[in-house]
Amino acid sequence: MTDLVLDTGALADVLAQYFQAEDRITPQFQTSRFLPPETARQINRIVHGNGRYIVAASAMAFVELAHKWDEIVAGRFQPHQLAALLQEPPDWFSVEPMDEDLIPVFGQVPPEVPMPDGSVQPIEWPDAVHAATAFSREEGDLVTSDQRLLQLMRLRD
Amino acid sequence: MLMRTRLLSHADVERLVQNSKVYERAGALLLCTVMEPLQVAASIVKRRRRLDWARFLNGWQTVTEMGCLYIAPLDVDCLNRALFARSDSHVVTGLWPAVCGQRLPPDQAVRRLTLRPSEQTWWEDELYAEMEAWYGEVCAND
Numbered sequence: 392m393t394d395l396v397l398d399t400g401a402l403a404d405v406l407a408q409y410f411q412a413e414d415r416i417t418p419q420f421q422t423s424r425f426l427p428p429e430t431a432r433q434i435n436r437i438v439h440g441n442g443r444y445i446v447a448a449s450a451m452a453f454v455e456l457a458h459k460w461d462e463i464v465a466g467r468f469q470p471h472q473l474a475a476l477l478q479e480p481p482d483w484f485s486v487e488p489m490d491e492d493l494i495p496v497f498g499q500v501p502p503e504v505p506m507p508d509g510s511v512q513p514i515e516w517p518d519a520v521h522a523a524t525a526f527s528r529e530e531g532d533l534v535t536s537d538q539r540l541l542q543l544m545r546l547r548d
Numbered sequence: 549m550l551m552r553t554r555l556l557s558h559a560d561v562e563r564l565v566q567n568s569k570v571y572e573r574a575g576a577l578l579l580c581t582v583m584e585p586l587q588v589a590a591s592i593v594k595r596r597r598r599l600d601w602a603r604f605l606n607g608w609q610t611v612t613e614m615g616c617l618y619i620a621p622l623d624v625d626c627l628n629r630a631l632f633a634r635s636d637s638h639v640v641t642g643l644w645p646a647v648c649g650q651r652l653p654p655d656q657a658v659r660r661l662t663l664r665p666s667e668q669t670w671w672e673d674e675l676y677a678e679m680e681a682w683y684g685e686v687c688a689n690d
Contacts, residue, residue: 450622454657457631457643459650470632471640477628488623489582489658491612494589498601502594516590517654 392440395433396487396525397448398518398535399455399463400425405434405446406476407467415481430534438483447485447531449524451517453477487524496523504543512539555663555675556580556617557682558587565607566599568614578617579671581662581679583655585619620662630664656684 397405404425412418420435422428437444456463456473480486500519503511514522518540525533525544533544554576556564561584563570571578585608591597592604611617620626631647632640644664647657660680665673 450624450627451654451658453627453631454622454647454654454661457647458652458654458657460643460648462650470643474628474632474640477624477631480624486624486627488621489586490621490623491582491585491619493582494585494608495605497586497589498593498605500593516586519590519593520586 392433392436392444393530393532394444394528395430395437395446396521396528396531396533397446397452398425398521398533398537398540399448399452399459400536401430401534402448402452403456403463403467406473407464409476409481410468410472425536426534440483442482444530445485446483447487447524447528449487449520450489451520451524453486455517487527489520493520493523493527496527499523499526501543504539504546506538506542512542514539514543551575551577553577553579553671553675555671555678556584558584561585561617562588562597562599564611564617565604568607568610568616571616579620579675580617581620581659582622583658583662587655622658622662625668626662629666629668630661653684659683 404423405420408420408423409415409418417439420426420431420438422431426434434446437446453473477486497519500514500522503513505511518537521533521535522540522543525531526547533540535541554571554574556578561580564578565588588597589604592599592601631644633642633644635641646660663671663676663679665676
């Protein structure tokens, strides 16, 4: 088990399911577009666990949600619901700051990553922020469907 | 007399990291958004600067330890304060239009959110306009 840091797509899926859940104290997450079966299981273990691990997202993920609201959120929840969550997040969820402490960790994220097909793909700064947020956790993994970030996390392991 | 606040651009932050005393005689509180050091760091990581990472990190550590610069973070308090449009009675009516739309560069969205004036921010409202003058046009919806 580790902390799970959600990228923007995964965050949108988690929030959509959270806002639709009948029991918001201990919601049960299901597989969805950005939540593979194993990830949904891990999130449920964290939510129903003893509080040692958390589900987190960088504050940057919320900026990206606003940036592409119609495309990513697609009517699954409303701004006032998001505001309520930010005002009082559940115990198992944390919004990780983009602050001065992130800067040294940001430098650990390479500017590009070698892919299995031999190509080299760039890592843009917003994606590097998600990776750095995962790196900054003592035990943290990144939930993403971005092949470049998945490869980055594989190479780090 | 209140001390004025000086907003630093990313170029100013790069100068400060290389010489922590460069603004010693400015007679002002120094403020930047978290986007400024992040932008400098991103440029160094991509090797678009002559400054190398070790030197940057060393200078950055000096600046943060000296406490001479307030780095406005993008955190949950900032999101609560700035991400939403609210009615006069503080009811959320939607997202703040100034940070919506895919044509807005994400770095500018971060700057707008961190510097958006409110009753909870201590810096002068003019600094937001100053930031817009440096990095982009003031949004018509602001």
